[in-house]
Amino acid sequence: MMANEKWHWQEPETAWKGIGIYHVTLTIPSREPLLGTLVIPDNDPTKAFVERTELGKEIVYLVGTIPYYHPQIRLLQYCLMPDHVHFILYVQQTMPYSIKSVVRGFWQAAKKAGREYSNILSISPNAIRENEQNKTSTIHPIFTDKPFIRPMSRSGQLDTMMQYVRMNPQRLATKRLKPGYFRVQEGIEIAGRKYCCVGNVALLQAARYMPVHVRRAMIEEAMHGDSKRLRDYMNSCVLAARHGAVMISPFISDKEKEVMFILLAEEHPFIILADNGFRDYYKPSAGLFDSVAEGRVLILSPWEYDPQKKHISRADCVALNDMAKEITNALN
Numbered sequence: 001m002m003a004n005e006k007w008h009w010q011e012p013e014t015a016w017k018g019i020g021i022y023h024v025t026l027t028i029p030s031r032e033p034l035l036g037t038l039v040i041p042d043n044d045p046t047k048a049f050v051e052r053t054e055l056g057k058e059i060v061y062l063v064g065t066i067p068y069y070h071p072q073i074r075l076l077q078y079c080l081m082p083d084h085v086h087f088i089l090y091v092q093q094t095m096p097y098s099i100k101s102v103v104r105g106f107w108q109a110a111k112k113a114g115r116e117y118s119n120i121l122s123i124s125p126n127a128i129r130e131n132e133q134n135k136t137s138t139i140h141p142i143f144t145d146k147p148f149i150r151p152m153s154r155s156g157q158l159d160t161m162m163q164y165v166r167m168n169p170q171r172l173a174t175k176r177l178k179p180g181y182f183r184v185q186e187g188i189e190i191a192g193r194k195y196c197c198v199g200n201v202a203l204l205q206a207a208r209y210m211p212v213h214v215r216r217a218m219i220e221e222a223m224h225g226d227s228k229r230l231r232d233y234m235n236s237c238v239l240a241a242r243h244g245a246v247m248i249s250p251f252i253s254d255k256e257k258e259v260m261f262i263l264l265a266e267e268h269p270f271i272i273l274a275d276n277g278f279r280d281y282y283k284p285s286a287g288l289f290d291s292v293a294e295g296r297v298l299i300l301s302p303w304e305y306d307p308q309k310k311h312i313s314r315a316d317c318v319a320l321n322d323m324a325k326e327i328t329n330a331l332n
Contacts (some may be wrong), residue, residue, distance in 0.1 A: 016098040026147040033082030048173035053116040057201035114142030191330035211324040212249035241268040250320035277305035
């Protein structure tokens with residue numbers, strides 16, 4: 001049913017108002033597993049699930065009540081994790097208030113539930129007697145950071161995010177069973193330049209490397225009807241990978257991404273140069289996650305993580321493509 005449904009997307013500059021689809025995340029800043037415990041039956045990540053605490057059950061209940069209090073909203077997906085919760089909301093009709101107001105109301109209710117849960121956990125028999133004498137109680141706030149709201153503006157985002165939310169327990173289980181490939185490593189030096197990385201560092205010891213860089217001239221020729229040079233180049237990249245070369249690229253342009261998708265589909269190893277570093281609790285994107293877990297991908301970044309960075313600049317694109325060539329020359 002959902003695959004055939006016609007979604008309504010935000011118009012430019014109308015974020016937070018009217019019809020739209022939003023991904024919301026509420027996190028416990030301390031990252032304590034107060035909402036549940038990850039269970040991995042038979043050490044099989046595909047069977048992983050989160051066993052909810054009483055607070056976790058209450059948070060799921062509060063998420064479920066959003067459409068009850070706001071009939072214009074439909075809950076499309078949710079997933080409770082040990083230290084955070086994801087949910088996707090579809091605002092189907094214009095409301096007299098913004099989605100931020102809706103999420104703020106949820107947050108206030110979650111904070112209240114967190115205070116009550118914290119109070120229960122913190123009261124020992126001695127504390128109970130002391131509270132009775134002093135008429136006081138100890139309450140520790142849990143949800144101190146406001147929820148993160150991400151508006152979606154195109155259909156591909158929704159499908160990707162729905163899968164991301166559904167697969168959260170499996171991905172966390174995979175990270176716990178194979179921690180090495182998901183640990184951020186720093187100070188990886190190549191050709192005198194230092195990188196931080198996530199993935200299989202052993203890919204830096206292959207026999208042969210080749211950069212992937214689709215030139216603008218190739219794309220312009222293809223746009224004017226002559227696609228031979230572009231097609232031949234992309235084919236040469238795939239053939240090199242099939243013959244054992246480890247491909248290196250930031251994979252920025254659509255045509256470079258096409259090459260990357262073929263590498264993923266055919267399970268060839270490759271190295272990605274990222275335009276930002278790695279935040280705490282970093283996880284590779286859904287499309288790369290399994291390949292990282294299986295040791296076929298290494299993600300390198302020459303820069304520290306910048307939480308304010310939203311878009312890659314042209315200067316970054318040029319720098320990363322130059323680094324791909326630099327790494328290729330140094331390792332070959």
